[in-house]
Amino acid sequence: MAKHFISLTVNGVREYVEVPSNMTLLALLRERLGLTGIKDGCSAGECGACTVLMNFEPVNACLTLAVEAEDAVILTVEGLAQDNRLDPVQKAIIDHGATQCGFCTPGILLSARALLDRNPSPSEWEIKDALRGNLCRCTGYVRIIRAIQEAASGGSDDRSL
Amino acid sequence: MTEAYKLPAPIGEKVTRVDALVKVTGEAKFADDFKFGSDLLYGRIVRSPHPHALIERIDAGKALALPGVKAVVTGEDTTNRIGLYLKDRYTFCRDRVRYVGDPVAGVIATSVDIAEAGCKLIEIEYQMLEPVLDPLQGIQEDAPLIHPELGEYPVADFIFPKPGTNISNHFKVRKGDVEGTWSDCEVIVERSFRVPHIQHAPIEPHVAIAQVDHTGRITLWGSSQSPFAQRNLIAESLGISQREVRVISPYVGGGFGSKAGVSMEALAVVMAQAVPGHPVKLRLTREEEFFCAFVRQGLVAKIKVGAANNGKLLAMKTEYYWDAGAYTEYGVNITRAAGYSSTGPYEVPNVWCDSYCVYTNHPVGGPMRGFGMPEIHWGIEQVMDIVAEELQMDKVEFRLKNCLRAGSSTATGSEMHPTGLKECITKSAQAIQWGTEETASAPHKRRGKGVAIMWKAPAMPPNAGSSAWVRFNEDATISLGIGGQELGQGSHTVAAQMAAATLGVPMDWIHISGPLDTEYSPYEWQTVASRLTWSMGNAIVEAAQDAREQILDLVAQQWGEDPQNLDIKDGLVLSYRSEQVLPLQNLVVYGLPKPDGSGWRGGPIIGHGNFMPTYVTSLDVETGQGERAVVHFTTGCQAVDLEVDTETGQIRLLRVASAFDVGRAINPDQVRAQMEGGVVQGASTTILERLQLVDGVPINPSFVDYRIASTVDAPEEIITIIVEVPQDDGPWGARGIGEHSMVPTAPAIANALADALGLRILDLPLTAEKVFFALQEKGGAT
Numbered sequence: 001m002a003k004h005f006i007s008l009t010v011n012g013v014r015e016y017v018e019v020p021s022n023m024t025l026l027a028l029l030r031e032r033l034g035l036t037g038i039k040d041g042c043s044a045g046e047c048g049a050c051t052v053l054m055n056f057e058p059v060n061a062c063l064t065l066a067v068e069a070e071d072a073v074i075l076t077v078e079g080l081a082q083d084n085r086l087d088p089v090q091k092a093i094i095d096h097g098a099t100q101c102g103f104c105t106p107g108i109l110l111s112a113r114a115l116l117d118r119n120p121s122p123s124e125w126e127i128k129d130a131l132r133g134n135l136c137r138c139t140g141y142v143r144i145i146r147a148i149q150e151a152a153s154g155g156s157d158d159r160s161l
Numbered sequence: 162m163t164e165a166y167k168l169p170a171p172i173g174e175k176v177t178r179v180d181a182l183v184k185v186t187g188e189a190k191f192a193d194d195f196k197f198g199s200d201l202l203y204g205r206i207v208r209s210p211h212p213h214a215l216i217e218r219i220d221a222g223k224a225l226a227l228p229g230v231k232a233v234v235t236g237e238d239t240t241n242r243i244g245l246y247l248k249d250r251y252t253f254c255r256d257r258v259r260y261v262g263d264p265v266a267g268v269i270a271t272s273v274d275i276a277e278a279g280c281k282l283i284e285i286e287y288q289m290l291e292p293v294l295d296p297l298q299g300i301q302e303d304a305p306l307i308h309p310e311l312g313e314y315p316v317a318d319f320i321f322p323k324p325g326t327n328i329s330n331h332f333k334v335r336k337g338d339v340e341g342t343w344s345d346c347e348v349i350v351e352r353s354f355r356v357p358h359i360q361h362a363p364i365e366p367h368v369a370i371a372q373v374d375h376t377g378r379i380t381l382w383g384s385s386q387s388p389f390a391q392r393n394l395i396a397e398s399l400g401i402s403q404r405e406v407r408v409i410s411p412y413v414g415g416g417f418g419s420k421a422g423v424s425m426e427a428l429a430v431v432m433a434q435a436v437p438g439h440p441v442k443l444r445l446t447r448e449e450e451f452f453c454a455f456v457r458q459g460l461v462a463k464i465k466v467g468a469a470n471n472g473k474l475l476a477m478k479t480e481y482y483w484d485a486g487a488y489t490e491y492g493v494n495i496t497r498a499a500g501y502s503s504t505g506p507y508e509v510p511n512v513w514c515d516s517y518c519v520y521t522n523h524p525v526g527g528p529m530r531g532f533g534m535p536e537i538h539w540g541i542e543q544v545m546d547i548v549a550e551e552l553q554m555d556k557v558e559f560r561l562k563n564c565l566r567a568g569s570s571t572a573t574g575s576e577m578h579p580t581g582l583k584e585c586i587t588k589s590a591q592a593i594q595w596g597t598e599e600t601a602s603a604p605h606k607r608r609g610k611g612v613a614i615m616w617k618a619p620a621m622p623p624n625a626g627s628s629a630w631v632r633f634n635e636d637a638t639i640s641l642g643i644g645g646q647e648l649g650q651g652s653h654t655v656a657a658q659m660a661a662a663t664l665g666v667p668m669d670w671i672h673i674s675g676p677l678d679t680e681y682s683p684y685e686w687q688t689v690a691s692r693l694t695w696s697m698g699n700a701i702v703e704a705a706q707d708a709r710e711q712i713l714d715l716v717a718q719q720w721g722e723d724p725q726n727l728d729i730k731d732g733l734v735l736s737y738r739s740e741q742v743l744p745l746q747n748l749v750v751y752g753l754p755k756p757d758g759s760g761w762r763g764g765p766i767i768g769h770g771n772f773m774p775t776y777v778t779s780l781d782v783e784t785g786q787g788e789r790a791v792v793h794f795t796t797g798c799q800a801v802d803l804e805v806d807t808e809t810g811q812i813r814l815l816r817v818a819s820a821f822d823v824g825r826a827i828n829p830d831q832v833r834a835q836m837e838g839g840v841v842q843g844a845s846t847t848i849l850e851r852l853q854l855v856d857g858v859p860i861n862p863s864f865v866d867y868r869i870a871s872t873v874d875a876p877e878e879i880i881t882i883i884v885e886v887p888q889d890d891g892p893w894g895a896r897g898i899g900e901h902s903m904v905p906t907a908p909a910i911a912n913a914l915a916d917a918l919g920l921r922i923l924d925l926p927l928t929a930e931k932v933f934f935a936l937q938e939k940g941g942a943t
Binding site for chain 1: 187196649837864
């Protein structure tokens, strides 16, 4: 298998890595860079648990080759909280009890962050539409949607970690 | 319990989940997140492509010659059969395969890809056998036998296999005189229902990493609802001591029953035994997840109900034929639960039930949220609706008239305990304005309302136990040891609430000790059956009381007082008599210096507690009658308001009201969260889900072909209603709520659909296509 040297920025850190052609972004992040917050639920782009932001757009890391991330800016769940402050979506998910088993939560957080970045005040339908690729088997989605609505409307000020 | 009764903080309060922060930051560790370094090897499984066949020959020569393949294991590497209630399976098949997916060989290699390539090089010759593909076929006398050795299998004393047949359990209820009562009935309704296999589909796939050290000691890391049961069953199957098996399990990414008992974990252990010293990881693919772990059993239900002209139920006869799959080691108890719950939550004087657990050459049936109850209530609650229709009674009124109340005699002749079922019915019906007709949003759409009620008991051995410990740190913060697993249901949070309330300390002083580790964690039977809040909760309260008494005795001695006059509040020991106050810090570890300087008293405080129900009686084999069949029943009701599109058959859930008697809501917000999640999972299984098996071959094992509810499928509104009629032996009166909310969802939707369209669909799921064609057949909507 051919190898490639690539560089990319992950959660604000510049990384230089050698990857085989067939390595997924998911494998690069989880196995090589140790970012296990990102989850693998199906390896086939069906469940959304591995959602990360690549150049501010949500992608299934399991369907993205590592080489495609050359020079990209990647955000994973580990990079959401900054300067000891939670992202408003993280805080709202906690406040609304909108995480249960937590396995889909990292992907949902990133889909929600991307949505709010491009549309700061989404309608309920726009939230549902943005999250339809993120399966959750526990919560029934009700609280997740409510949490994102609250995060969109400013959310809680006390977001200290 | 009266409102005047004051609950100790933080019982009954909305407190934030203790696991929420680590779950939003990505810090929460799941089994596949552990790192094992370069010694790690990977396992893949060669699975049977045939539903029923004898294994004639296995040749692993070419696989073993592949560079990177370290070992191959087969049925010859297994010792004893394994199973929870009936030991009917080998970890790897020995002579016969019984379903498409049955594990035949395991390849251990330096990478997943090499292991996969190795699997393809293993040559296996099969001799085909005729498969059993339906439970009604399986019970025929001339049906092929799937388990000719059934009579030899070790079995729990409340399970009754019939050797020489495909029936691995037959549970009977014979109460009163059913056949003699039909002639007294004004209305008799008889229907047959089918419930297909479905998949739990937790978002986290099963994963197990096993390592066997050179002394033979086994460590298993896994995503597990049942570390202790796995330790026990795996040790038994290997013929070794439980001491030699250690199971470590961190947060579980969804279970719903699929990670209870042993499903795939023993495969990893047998593979690890072939490569001592190396950890071996086995992770199911999403495709395998659909049919190689447990599935929910299929069911054919024949239900006959008779009622008098005054609307009272007189007789009920049920036959449940479970499509239980290739192995029923766990499933046999589902069929038992269906038997003792066979009437649903109704008072019926004459009851007959035959619940048959039938082996088929289908995937392995196992526990799934509700444990048989969603399946049987699907039929029961539709039949009750039809009976009410034929009596021209309001369906809510009919249920209020016939439902169980305190003192009612249940199907097993046991006495029903106090229950808030009537309140659940009334409140959920009110919440959707029962009796008011709604206008559809378009001319080609119809509105409809329906209700369904339910009951469910924790289904488990009569003596399933829990234990707990509390241990203090120097600063009086506490490590709480529990053996129950956090699957998302919120058990860690209620555990911390109960310990804090009992000890008299702030909740944020409590830390749940973890990850769960059979080496250090206290025993817990399994995290199943919605039993933790109640059973583990009792153990936690006892452990906390034990620690509290040790502290009060110590301080009372120090102060020369009676411990009766002392209390702990907000982490301070205080005396109501002398009004002295002492913080817990340090004294809980270092003790206290005697005032006269003659030494010290006390020592590090550890409290322990346990709980095990002692009062569940056996049931008569022939009649199913007994004094107390189960520990208790959680009851509830759901009311559905829906709209259906007559041009597409598509159902849209507008409002679902969900009311359950939880005894006492330790954390009301989490109770509501369980109800919401259950409603949507229930709705998903009602409208979307069916594992399609064609000649035993699953043809839709992916989230594309087997859809589960996404955001756009969730009901517009879910109204949750908490009813609290306390459980006499529950902590603060609590009983479980994890499973129950998906039990009445399917029949409530079907009843609302019948109200909307004037037609009944008796087989799940209610796909748009099925609704559309049913409507065509009927000649349009009424």
